[in-house]
Amino acid sequence: MTNNNMYFIANWKMYGNLSSITTLKSIKIFSKTRKLKKTKIIYCPPYTLLRPFVDTLKSSTIKVGAQNCHHQTDFGSFTGSINAKMIKSLGCSYVILGHSENRREGENDKIINLKIKSAIKENLKVIFCVGETLKEKRKNKTKIVLKKQILNGLKNISKFNNIIIAYEPVWSIGSGKIPASKDLDNIVIFVKSLLRKRSRLKNIKILYGGSVNTKNIKELSKIRSINGFLIGGASQKTKNFIDIIKKTIN
Ligand code: PEP
Numbered sequence: 561m562t563n564n565n566m567y568f569i570a571n572w573k574m575y576g577n578l579s580s581i582t583t584l585k586s587i588k589i590f591s592k593t594r595k596l597k598k599t600k601i602i603y604c605p606p607y608t609l610l611r612p613f614v615d616t617l618k619s620s621t622i623k624v625g626a627q628n629c630h631h632q633t634d635f636g637s638f639t640g641s642i643n644a645k646m647i648k649s650l651g652c653s654y655v656i657l658g659h660s661e662n663r664r665e666g667e668n669d670k671i672i673n674l675k676i677k678s679a680i681k682e683n684l685k686v687i688f689c690v691g692e693t694l695k696e697k698r699k700n701k702t703k704i705v706l707k708k709q710i711l712n713g714l715k716n717i718s719k720f721n722n723i724i725i726a727y728e729p730v731w732s733i734g735s736g737k738i739p740a741s742k743d744l745d746n747i748v749i750f751v752k753s754l755l756r757k758r759s760r761l762k763n764i765k766i767l768y769g770g771s772v773n774t775k776n777i778k779e780l781s782k783i784r785s786i787n788g789f790l791i792g793g794a795s796q797k798t799k800n801f802i803d804i805i806k807k808t809i810n
Contacts, residue, residue: 563781564809565598567724567767567788569687570795571627571656572605580609581616583798588620590802595809596621600788602654604687607642614651625654625687628662631674633681644675644682655679656790658689658713660730669712676713676723685722687790688713689769690751694731702729703750710754724765725751726790732770734793741783744768748785774803781808 630641769790
């Protein structure tokens with residue numbers, strides 16, 4: 561069995577400048593290999609690089625997404641913000657919402673729910689991040705936290721075909737630590753069954769994110785319940801990102 565219909569999402573966070581564009585050349589070539597026909601590769605650079613990324617990648621199957629958006633769809637007086645409509649108009653197809661680095665800055669479930677609604681309205685695909693902190697994990701609260709984040713984040717939303725969930729334990733992001741395979745499989749299955757009950761949707765995609773790298777990907781890719789990976793630090797070196805994809809699909 562192959563893993564070739566997986567998602568690989570590069571979250572560049574607040575890294576990169578115009579010269580980073582040159583690093584896309586090799587992944588553009590790589591993405592044209594036959595084996596990757598069903599594989600979804602998505603780059604989420606900072607806002608400043610969205611348009612250059614869209615332009616550079618337009619002759620490939622690689623898509624581009626933003627890392628956040630404002631919850632209001634219309635133009636408005638929100639200094640420093642950009643909305644889903646603006647992101648869509650740049651030629652992007654995805655947006656990451658609910659990332660723990662933004663929750664840490666005060667984004668709550670209610671705001672995330674509004675952001676998801678505004679992104680769906682603009683026909684963007686949403687990568688909706690959820691995950692527990694170390695403190696919550698130690699208190700055995702992982703499933704309670706995930707259930708709350710997911711049900712609140714998806715409140716009054718009935719269309720799920722444009723939503724992908726990324727399970728990202730906060731304690732794993734950037735720490736080099738990943739969950740035990742058995743625990744991870746158990747959590748992904750839990751989230752899938754929660755969504756099945758909530759929406760009767762059978763094939764919602766669940767990704768894993770948190771310290772994915774070229775060393776641990778072999779082990780992670782054996783977990784069949786996972787539909788792909790959201791990759792931060794390791795995606796900024798194109799060679800490593802390609803290596804992660806290769807090791808998963810082979
Ligand atoms: C992330 O921030 O979404 C992430 C997964 O980061 P890292 O891979 O660096 O842990």
